[in-house]
Amino acid sequence: MTCIYQKRIEFISYIQRLLENTETSSTYKFALLHALADLCIESDISKKPKLKIEVDDLVERIFSLYWQHAKPFKIDSSETNDSKEIISRESILHQSTNKEPTVIKTIRTLKGRGGDNLTVAKKLNEKKWVELFNSAKKSIREGPLWRLQLIENNIVPFLYEHKKGKSYIQLNEGVADSFRFFHDIVVKLVRQGWADKIASIKSNQASLGKSGELADFLFGSKRVSLxxxxxxxxxxxxxxxxxxxxxxxxxxxxxxxxxxxxxxxxxxxxxxxxxxxxxxxxxxxxxxxxxxxxxxxxxxxxxxxxxxxxxxxxxxxxxxxxxxxxxxxxxxxxxxxxxxxxxxxx
Structure with a gap:
């Protein structure tokens, strides 16, 4: 048991280091960590302490997380002049200081072809979904998946070893257990970091104004009609x-x-x-x-x-x-x- 507790302490310290690391231009880091935490919650690790996660499952989960983010962010604001008029404006929030992430481009394409949510969009565009999914998977495998563990310009493979070309990643021993044990904490830290990153991108700041609704927009519950x-x-x-x-x-x-x-x-x-x-x-x-x-x-x-x-x-x-x-x-x-x-x- 002492070994498990020690691993958990090392894990949460590592997650904090990852989130404090600012050497990233996009929000993929947060999406990957969130997806990993959720996939660990869904998996039985009793007989497989080194959990194997298929890249396909990871990428599809990332799509689910980004789906809401590709909707227009709407904010009502008062004019700063003498007028008390309420002005409503909306825009798509940027997820990167450089080029737009492939996942966001894919989601916009799917939304344009119909579908209120990812489940519906996939059913309406089965062939196109496969094409777009494979393109996004290639992009994620070649970049974010291996840059996730970059700390101070060095790869620190605490979560999983870097084996490019594989169709899966295998979490190191104790990592899946720690993701499960600290799930609520990890998700809370990731969401806060994600919202802070989006708010820090200059091209978003005019759209956000002084709104305190960003986190609720990104991760809130009022997203799909029930x-x-x-x-x-x-x-x-x-x-x-x-x-x-x-x-x-x-x-x-x-x-x-x-x-x-x-x-x-x-x-x-x-x-x-x-x-x-x-x-x-x-x-x-x-x-x-x-x-x-x-x-x-x-x-x-x-x-x-x-x-x-x-x-x-x-x-x-x-x-x-x-x-x-x-x-x-x-x-x-x-x-x-x-x-x-x-x-x-x-």
Whole structure:
């Protein structure tokens, strides 16, 4: 156990060094770290301490992270003159001080061909998606993937060894465990660094003004309409709240069972319907294990196929990924004695 704790200390120190390193012109570093942290959460490392991650999986996750960023950033601001008029302006935020990242170019192309989110865009443009994906993968493999561990002009391969030409990277022993253990901390640091980098790019500063909404725009929860999920869940749950089991009167809220602040993806099998109050009370907490068992029985067993067939055209549907993420966060909560929500349900 001492060895694990030592590795975790070395890991978080290394992550801090990476994030403090300013030798990068784009935001790829933050996207890569975020993607690695999320993929480790989804993986079973009990029998494979040196986790192997396919570059394809890594690149697709990077697309998911950048998707929101390719939308216009809108800000309302008052004129600085005598006028009190509110002026609305919007623009695409730059992610680099040099040329635009290939991923952003690809996303703009997909958006121009239709699709509100990545899941829909891929279905509408299957052939074009393969072409654009391979182009972006080549760009990431040849550059950011190997520059990520550059510190003070030296490659420090703490996370994984540099083996160019491989279709995967293999995390060094203890790294996947540390990404899982420190997931919330790493994601918080990465998002702050990412937002700071975007704000520091001169070409963005006129668009941002004094707005304090940047982080919410980049990583906030109000990004995809959950209307279609709400309609299905109302039928599945019979109009009753998933948590307090009372009839929902008025507006129903679609809750991310594994909170969005912990795992920032709209997985269809992670949705449950709840009262506004129950949803707000639960907030970013994990619910009691009795609710986890209920969620598994409802979304991953009885209605697993129905959720996939009805919602796959609009949201990511991957029940096994949903299960793995939930198992990991509950395991971490159990080992860390993190209190669970639910005793105060109304």
């Amino acid at each position: 209307k279609y999920a709400s309609e299905l869940l109302e039928k599945i749950q019979g109009g009753y709240c998933f948590y307090c089991e009372k009839k929902i009167k008025g507006d129903a809220h679609v809750d991310h069972f594994i909170p969005l602040k912990k795992y920032n993806y709209d997985l269809a099998h992670n949705f449950v319907l709840a009262h506004k109050k129950c949803n707000q009370d639960k907030s970013s907490h994990l619910a009691l294990k009795i609710f986890k068992d209920k969620w598994v029985a409802q979304n991953l067993e009885k209605y697993k196929d129905k959720i996939s067939s009805k919602l796959s055209s609009r949201y990511m549907c991957d029940p096994e990924r949903s299960r793995a993420v939930a198992d990991t966060f509950y395991e971490i909560a159990d080992k860390s004695n993190i209190p669970l929500w639910g005793d105060q349900k109304s």
